[in-house]
Amino acid sequence: MPLDDIYKEVILDHYKKPRNKREMPGAERSCSRNNPLCGDEITVFVHEEDGRLADVSFTGQGCSISQSSASMMTEAVGGKSIKEARELIRQFRGMMAGEADPGEDELGDLVALKGVVRYPIRIKCAVLAWDVLQEALGDGEGFASGTSAH
């Protein structure tokens, strides 16, 4: 059934039980964005320590794709150096643009979102959290619009 491509178990699991979904009052970096198409919004918080993303969390509301992507992202980049996080963002974007086909070795659970590529209008949902993270890291504009820095 084609729906299995998009609504994989791991996606639904992160949607129903989002990881690191909490505010982070002492965060050195935080940023918010909304997806103007659907009204979804996400804020990403980053606690930085010795050049590493020691703790990454998010808040917001939205569809299963945007929320699960945010949840998986916080797990994937947590503990990484800024350079490694940027590399992960690049790989994830490449996958969502259909330009790269990374495996679980590189992206872990995030490969579950590969199926979203078949639904072009939903790609923005999947990359929303990543846009926000990228901006929080000071890397400027991403795919989506509707930026508001905190």
Place this chain on the structure above:
Amino acid sequence: MAVTQERSAGLDVARIREDFPILSRTIGGKPLVYLDSTNTAQRPRQVIDAEREFYEQHNANAHRAIYFLGEEATDLYEGARAKTARFLGAPDPSTIVFTRGTTESVNLVAHAWGRKFLKEGDEILLTEMEHHSDIVPWQFAARDTGAVLRYLGLTDDGLLDLSNLEALLTERTKILCVTGMSNSLGTITPLPRLIEAAHAVGALVLVDGAQLVPHRGANVVELDCDFLAFSGHKMLGPTASGGLFAKRELLEAMDPFLGGGEMINEVFHDHSTFNEVPWKFEAGTMNVAQEVAFGAAIDYLEALGMDRVREHEEAITAYALERLSEVGARIFGPTDVAVHGGVVSFWYRDVHPHDLATILNEEGVAIRAGHHCNQLVMRRYGVPATARASFYVYNTVQEVDALVEALGKAESVFT
């Protein structure tokens, strides 16, 4: 099919559907169930043929070509204007300005009337159920003139809250801008009462007819509205067709909107004089073929009869409200179909509308999910988005059943 006939109250939907080639498409092997006409309607063969025939037989630039084809093109274009005027009950075709649709029409008024006549401290009264296209142009006009925006709020059941109408509609109000039918809630607004109240304080009224005109029709003389904006693509016509009705004295008093060819009378080094109404507002080559085909859409709707269109939509909307309630959907907007046009916004369980739309798409069911350019409405009811099904002349109760059945699928994915 007995149910269809019973419910469709006068429209021969099976025959109508044969006029719409796209309705025989399949999506992933399943019949297309198109429930997004509030977004854009589908086109009957008659409209598609009219546009093609214009290009194949009559194409020349309207009002600019001194040869036979030019005359034909001009006659067809002006004929479409006359049809539009008749459809809206306007006695004078020159009160119809062609535009790309409702958005451009509102921008035209906010610019050509607003920039000229609004002053600092004047008030523009909007409603929280206005489409963004009837809010943002007025924000621009307010910014440029110092006028102030006011809003009529909404009741919990999706009606305009008129309890403080007298406080909001005062001699400071220069224009009331109100939709005739909400594109997200489906609410039919009490236009006669609002227009009378606005005129009593000397305010003009702009009616956003993007949904009202296709689904209920409108008579500008009976309504006595000052401006009525409408879109061809929501009433079986081509994209970028449609226009604006305005009272003639207003069109004459207003400044032009866009400058360019055809809207001028004479051009000098430092100034120009302008063409007569309505051509003063039609700068550059217009969407001639599209407006001609829009005329064919009007012919089609008139042949069906707007009363029957309305009866059909009321029946199908009543059925949809009933079925969606039965399965536990939260419905936004009035429950009474007398004031609820053929569009139903809802949440099904706690499935996000985007997820719902994706899952329904796999069943061939096309609905809209999002804020519907109604962020004030979404905020009022505390949701980021809704799922929205909308109905037109070609929709059947079986399609409502298909929608409800597909909702079950969504539930099985998410639970």
